[in-house]
Amino acid sequence: MTKKILLDENDIPERWYNILPDMPAPPAPYLHPVTLQPMGPADLAPLFPQAIIAQEVSAEPWIEIPDQVREIYKIWRPTPVYRADRLEKALDTPAHIYFKYEGVSPAGSHKPNTAVAQAYYNAQEGVKRLTTETGAGQWGSALAFAGALFGLEVTVYMVKVSYEQKPYRRAMMETWGATVFASPTNLTNAGRGILKEDPDSPGSLGIAISEAVEDAATHDDAKYSLGSVVNHVLLHQTVMGLDAAEPAACPTLTRGVYAYDFGDAVGMGPVVKMFTLGHSFIPDRIHSGGLRYHGDAPSLCMLVDHKIVEPRAYKQNECFAEAVRFARCEGFLPAPESAHALRAVAQEAAAAREAGDKRVILFGLSGHGHFDMSAYDAYFAGKLEDIELSQSRIDAAIEELPRVPAMS
Amino acid sequence: MTKKILLDENDIPERWYNILPDMPAPPAPYLHPVTLQPMGPADLAPLFPQAIIAQEVSAEPWIEIPDQVREIYKIWRPTPVYRADRLEKALDTPAHIYFKYEGVSPAGSHKPNTAVAQAYYNAQEGVKRLTTETGAGQWGSALAFAGALFGLEVTVYMVKVSYEQKPYRRAMMETWGATVFASPTNLTNAGRGILKEDPDSPGSLGIAISEAVEDAATHDDAKYSLGSVVNHVLLHQTVMGLDAAEPAACPTLTRGVYAYDFGDAVGMGPVVKMFTLGHSFIPDRIHSGGLRYHGDAPSLCMLVDHKIVEPRAYKQNECFAEAVRFARCEGFLPAPESAHALRAVAQEAAAAREAGDKRVILFGLSGHGHFDMSAYDAYFAGKLEDIELSQSRIDAAIEELPRVPAMS
Numbered sequence: 001m002t003k004k005i006l007l008d009e010n011d012i013p014e015r016w017y018n019i020l021p022d023m024p025a026p027p028a029p030y031l032h033p034v035t036l037q038p039m040g041p042a043d044l045a046p047l048f049p050q051a052i053i054a055q056e057v058s059a060e061p062w063i064e065i066p067d068q069v070r071e072i073y074k075i076w077r078p079t080p081v082y083r084a085d086r087l088e089k090a091l092d093t094p095a096h097i098y099f100k101y102e103g104v105s106p107a108g109s110h111k112p113n114t115a116v117a118q119a120y121y122n123a124q125e126g127v128k129r130l131t132t133e134t135g136a137g138q139w140g141s142a143l144a145f146a147g148a149l150f151g152l153e154v155t156v157y158m159v160k161v162s163y164e165q166k167p168y169r170r171a172m173m174e175t176w177g178a179t180v181f182a183s184p185t186n187l188t189n190a191g192r193g194i195l196k197e198d199p200d201s202p203g204s205l206g207i208a209i210s211e212a213v214e215d216a217a218t219h220d221d222a223k224y225s226l227g228s229v230v231n232h233v234l235l236h237q238t239v240m241g242l243d244a245a246e247p248a249a250c251p252t253l254t255r256g257v258y259a260y261d262f263g264d265a266v267g268m269g270p271v272v273k274m275f276t277l278g279h280s281f282i283p284d285r286i287h288s289g290g291l292r293y294h295g296d297a298p299s300l301c302m303l304v305d306h307k308i309v310e311p312r313a314y315k316q317n318e319c320f321a322e323a324v325r326f327a328r329c330e331g332f333l334p335a336p337e338s339a340h341a342l343r344a345v346a347q348e349a350a351a352a353r354e355a356g357d358k359r360v361i362l363f364g365l366s367g368h369g370h371f372d373m374s375a376y377d378a379y380f381a382g383k384l385e386d387i388e389l390s391q392s393r394i395d396a397a398i399e400e401l402p403r404v405p406a407m408s
Numbered sequence: 409m410t411k412k413i414l415l416d417e418n419d420i421p422e423r424w425y426n427i428l429p430d431m432p433a434p435p436a437p438y439l440h441p442v443t444l445q446p447m448g449p450a451d452l453a454p455l456f457p458q459a460i461i462a463q464e465v466s467a468e469p470w471i472e473i474p475d476q477v478r479e480i481y482k483i484w485r486p487t488p489v490y491r492a493d494r495l496e497k498a499l500d501t502p503a504h505i506y507f508k509y510e511g512v513s514p515a516g517s518h519k520p521n522t523a524v525a526q527a528y529y530n531a532q533e534g535v536k537r538l539t540t541e542t543g544a545g546q547w548g549s550a551l552a553f554a555g556a557l558f559g560l561e562v563t564v565y566m567v568k569v570s571y572e573q574k575p576y577r578r579a580m581m582e583t584w585g586a587t588v589f590a591s592p593t594n595l596t597n598a599g600r601g602i603l604k605e606d607p608d609s610p611g612s613l614g615i616a617i618s619e620a621v622e623d624a625a626t627h628d629d630a631k632y633s634l635g636s637v638v639n640h641v642l643l644h645q646t647v648m649g650l651d652a653a654e655p656a657a658c659p660t661l662t663r664g665v666y667a668y669d670f671g672d673a674v675g676m677g678p679v680v681k682m683f684t685l686g687h688s689f690i691p692d693r694i695h696s697g698g699l700r701y702h703g704d705a706p707s708l709c710m711l712v713d714h715k716i717v718e719p720r721a722y723k724q725n726e727c728f729a730e731a732v733r734f735a736r737c738e739g740f741l742p743a744p745e746s747a748h749a750l751r752a753v754a755q756e757a758a759a760a761r762e763a764g765d766k767r768v769i770l771f772g773l774s775g776h777g778h779f780d781m782s783a784y785d786a787y788f789a790g791k792l793e794d795i796e797l798s799q800s801r802i803d804a805a806i807e808e809l810p811r812v813p814a815m816s
Contacts, residue, residue, distance in 0.1 A: 002417060003482035008409060011522050074411035075490075075739050078604030082483075086557075104512060108778070148736040149494075168576070168781035175735050205671050327583050328556040331483050331514030370516070370778035373576035 001085070002352075007078040014069055014204035015062040017238040019299055020231060022061070023307045027298060031264060036404050037269055042100070046217045047224040047269075049125040052118065055232040063235060065117075072116045072149060079240065081362075082251065086329035087348070095352035097345060098362045102240060109367025111142030111227050114236035118225045119146035129222040131215040133208030135291035136163050136337065137169030138367055141226030156181035157191075157211040160203035160290035169371045183208040188211060190266040192300075204282045205293040206265030213268045220392040221356040224299035229263065229272075229297045240364070244300065246313050246340060249387035250283040252276060252296050253304050253311035255394055260404045261295060271402055274301040277389070278397025281328050284387045286316055286376035288336040294397070314343040315386040320379040321348050323369065335367040336375055409493070415486040420478055427707055428639060435560060435639070435706060436681035441670060444812050447678055454625045455632040455677075457533040460526065463640040471643060473525075480524045480557060482514040483741070486647065489770075494561055494737035501757035506770045509744040510648060511740060515580075517720045517775025519550030519635050522644035526633045529556035536629040537561040541616030543570050544697035544745065545577030547635030552586035553600040563630075565599075565619040568611035570697035577779045589670055594620045598622050598674040613701040614673030621676045637671065637680075637705045648772070652708065654721050654748060657795035658691040660704050661712050661719030663802055668812045669703060679810055682709040685797070686805025687775065692795045694746040695783035702805070709811035722751045725792040728787040730754050731777065741768040743775040744783055 006089035018029055029038035041053045048056070057061060065073075084097040091097075096381055102110035122130060128198040134140030147154035156178050163170060163182040170180045183203045184191035190210035194201050201207070209226065216224035227233060236325040246253055263269040265279055276295040295301075303309040322332045322342035332344060341363045352359045369376065380386050428435055437446035441668035449461045456464070463471060473481075477811040485796060492505040499505075510518035536559055543583040545635030548564040555562035564586050578588045587740040590739060591611045592599035598618035602609050609615070617634065624632035635641060654661055664683035673687055684701060691700040703709075711717040731742045749771045760767045777784065786792050 001479065003479065004417065006414065006416075008414075010411065071409065071411065106735075106741065121521075145739055149519075149739070167780070171781035171785045172741060172778075174788060175732055175741060175781075177736060261751075311618075324583055327514075328585060331553055331557070333514065333583060368778075370576070370580075373579035377575075377579045380582060381577075388755060 002083070004080040004082045006080045009074050009078070011126065012073050012077050013065065013239055014070070015064050016235045018058055018061055018063055021059055023299060023302055024308070025302065027302070028260070029333045029407065031260060031271035031404060032265045033269060033271055036271060036402055037345055038201050044270070048215065049121050049127060049179065049223060050122065051121040052232050055235055056230060065239070066120060069117050069120050069238070074310050076112070077239070078199065079104055082330070084330055087326060089357060090325055090329050091346055091349040093349035093353045095349050095350065095357045096358060096360045098360065099239065099365045100362070101332065102363045103365065103368035104229050105146045107138065108370060109138040109140040109335065110237060110240050110364070111139045112145060113239050114227060114233045115139070115142035116148035116149070117236045119150045119152055122150055122223050122225070123150040125379065127152065127223045129155060129219070130156070130225045131155045131212040131222055132227070133157045133159070133212045133226045135159050135205050135292055136335070137162060137166050137173070137371060138290055138335070140173050140178065140180065141169060141176070144173040144226065144227055146177035147178060148176040148344060154178040155212070157185065157208040157214060159183055159205060159208050159289060161285050165203045165287065165289070165374060166371050173370070176332065183211050185211060186215045187211070190268065193266065200300065202285055203283065204265060206279055206281070207247040209264035210266035211263060216270070226230060228293070229295065231299060234297055244309050244311050246311060247286055247288055248313045248315045249286045249389055250277065250292055251313040251389055252294065253301070256295070257398050257401070258301060258305050259401050259403050265293065271404070272298050274298045275304065276401070278400055280400060286387060287378070287384070288340070290337045291340070312344055314340055315388065316384045317386050319343045319380065320376065320384060332365065333369045334365060336372050337367040338366045341365065410491070412488040412490045414488045417482050417486070420481050420485050421473065421647055422478070423472050424643045426466055426469055426471055426643055429467055431707060431710055432716070435710070436668070439668060439679035439812060441675045441679055442552055442757070444679060444810060451812065452678070453665060455621065457529050457535060457631060459532065459638050460530040464638060471685065473647070474528060474815060477525050477528050485647070487512055490738070492738050495734060496757070498733055498737050499757040501761045502764065502766045503757050503760035504766060504768045505753060505757065506768065507773045508770070509773045511773065512777035515546065515549040515553045516778060517546040517550065517743065518645060518648050518772070519547045520553060521549035521647050522635060523547070524552035524557070525644045527551070527558045531558040531560055532630050532632070533632045535560065537563060537627070538633045539563045539565070539620040539623040540633045540635070541565045541567070541613055541620045543567045543613050543700055545570060545574050545581070546698055546702055546743070548581050548586065548588065549577060549584070550635065551595065551633055552581040552584035553640070555586060556584040562586040563623060565589055565593065565616040567616050567697060567700065568609065568614060569693050573695065573697070573782060574779050580779070591619050593619060595619070596622045598676065601674065607727065610690065610693055612673060614687055614689070617672035618674035618676050621672060625676070636701070637703065639707060642705055642707060653718050654692055654717050654719060655696055655699050656721045656723045657694045657773055657797055658685065658700055659797055660702065660723040661709070662721040663712045663797065664703070665806050665809070666709060666713050667809050669809050671703065679812070680706050682706045683712065684809070685802060686808055688808060689805045694793070694795060695780060695786070696748070698745045700749070720752055721755055722748055723796065725787065725794050726793045727751045728792060729786065740773065741777045742773060743777040744780050746774045749773065753809045
């Protein structure tokens with residue numbers, strides 16, 4: 001039996017797919033965080049290189065992947081698609097389960113797909129240093145790796161709770177040459193403001209974004225780089241695929257409101273229309289640090305709003321239970337973020353058993369959990385809290401959404 | 409340019425290559441640890457299943473790989489061979505450097521090549537539980553993974569110094585369902601004996617082997633499994649390749665004596681002819697836990713003795729320097745053990761530059777260093793000691809080699 005499908009290096013796509021022209025409606029424009037008026041490309045210039053800005057707003061359905069980026073993709077791409085036959089047996093399902101495994105990249109997840117592209121375009125335009133945020137550390141690792149390949153300095157603001165949970169992610173980024181700070185820091189106005197209100201702040205992706213944006217905006221030779229949410233990131237990820245399951249502790253797609261909100265905690269970056277829990281929302285200290293963000297990609301949110309994509313939210317322990325089952329069946333040890341997809345797979349597999357049909361389930365296993373073993377330890381010790389967000393916290397967060405003026 | 413060579417699943421070998429018939433001389437027989445007389449297959453029966461014993465002494469040049477083992481190999485095999493073009497530039501060498509990367513396996517190294525085969529043969533013969541030792545944790549992880557696939561319990565005696573350095577390796581083994589103890593333990597006579605003499609013993613692979621062997625020998629439903637040294641392990645690894653560079657803190661091949669010695673610390677396992685630093689030798693606390701063993705594979709030792717293989721010994725810091733260079737050039741983050749091969753590559757690359765020739769260098773990158781980040785931390789902080797073994801310690805260790813009677 002064939003266990004995995006693995007394409008040749010020559011099969012790496014030559015173009016990324018841009019979803020914007022195929023969306024059910026034109027994208028809601030990004031708004032300026034101060035004026036709350038639609039932003040033009042020039043407004044993004046302090047943060048991004050020209051090539052990235054052009055991609056962010058492009059209406060072209062296909063965008064060429066530069067040769068130098070494809071050369072580096074060859075280090076780990078094409079990634080394998082596996083038949084999870086042992087998992088099918090363990091789940092007692094007639095469904096056929098397949099997964100695409102992105103954990104084979106040097107950084108351990110799908111994140112280098114866009115990190116390499118962003119580092120390339122920044123290096124092309126003479127940028128010397130990239131600033132960014134990271135939660136679980138997957139994104140920061142990916143950018144540190146990409147920066148090393150293109151000779152760029154990389155400054156990472158790592159959410160403090162993850163910085164403490166995952167010292168080895170920090171060490172990995174440093175090995176590739178990056179500088180890593182626990183966010184909130186005393187190095188930026190944004191960080192100092194947060195620390196003044198709460199010296200023990202665990203941080204959040206929103207806060208770390210504010211710090212990284214401020215750092216880039218106030219230094220001429222630096223630009224900002226991010227690993228999710230915006231169009232050019234999703235564009236680069238089309239080299240691989242997409243997925244959509246989320247934690248009950250941070251249920252943006254399933255319980256958030258579809259409205260304009262700030263992309264960062266302090267209100268320094270663009271204001272975008274998305275499902276949000278409010279920009280000042282600080283998620284509880286769950287172990288899926290990469291999912292502790294108050295919003296989601298605007299294009300994904302529009303697909304959810306149009307009921308083309310169906311989101312689901314899961315609790316920590318049920319996700320870890322599936323991660324352990326998967327590791328014992330298929331070998332690879334999933335990241336806690338990826339385990340959310342596994343929980344959805346188990347639910348679909350049970351539905352297939354009840355319906356008695358051989359439906360095909362394909363999911364993305366976005367990364368390995370080699371730097372998440374303390375979370376596995378906590379799971380086995382029964383110390384993982386099943387946090388579900390209270391409605392009052394959602395109501396309070398939504399109260400402070402920016403009041404956006406009506407647009408023509 | 410082609411970055412990597414990746415064969416198809418159908419190209420996974422159908423047979424392992426047995427080096428014994430091609431060796432320059434017949435293998436020296438294993439000796440019984442008490443009588444010091446040559447052991448027959450029956451003497452090994454308390455430790456290994458029949459199929460493994462047959463492979464250990466086989467004179468057949470090729471041995472068939474069972475279909476079930478080949479099916480599981482497909483999870484990560486064939487492994488890629490990479491052209492390290494960025495490393496060539498960083499080393500300023502005309503040499504062409506290639507490496508075969510075994511870190512893509514679920515456990516993160518080449519060790520599952522034999523772990524899966526051993527678990528298979530044990531399960532076939534009705535064994536319920538496997539006992540083993542592990543240093544760095546790569547081998548224990550591999551056997552835990554293999555045990556999960558075949559429904560075998562796995563008990564791992566992990567060398568205490570590595571158990572403390574690498575808690576996440578322990579958690580990884582537990583995720584696959586294994587039970588892990590810090591060795592020396594109070595659970596075996598061997599462990600209790602060592603602890604009585606030195607309650608703070610950091611442990612060694614030799615001691616952990618004694619414990620695992622005793623556990624298997626004293627329980628009917630359990631067998632012993634090991635991840636290096638003996639013929640059947642090397643046989644299974646021929647699916648991939650071989651390498652030979654070693655730490656200056658534990659320089660068996662370069663400074664050991666070629667003589668009969670016990671395979672374990674206490675003298676419970678077979679006595680084998682190999683390059684050894686003495687069975688009671690406790691290596692210093694270097695970070696390459698997988699190399700902290702007093703001897704080497706007898707077949708490799710014979711090749712070194714006949715000058716067919718040339719061994720080299722390196723210090724920790726020079727190996728980590730090459731590991732960091734490699735990570736920044738090629739992306740993958742090497743295990744400290746694998747970094748010894750990188751140091752040898754850098755030496756060969758410099759020799760190629762001096763000679764002005766385009767020699768081809770192929771090396772095995774045996775595993776990733778995701779669970780070794782504390783060692784990288786120590787390297788960057790300048791806290792890694794460059795330990796070189798003193799001649800007096802070697803002389804003392806050799807003094808206590810077993811006095812083997814002359815054989816006809």
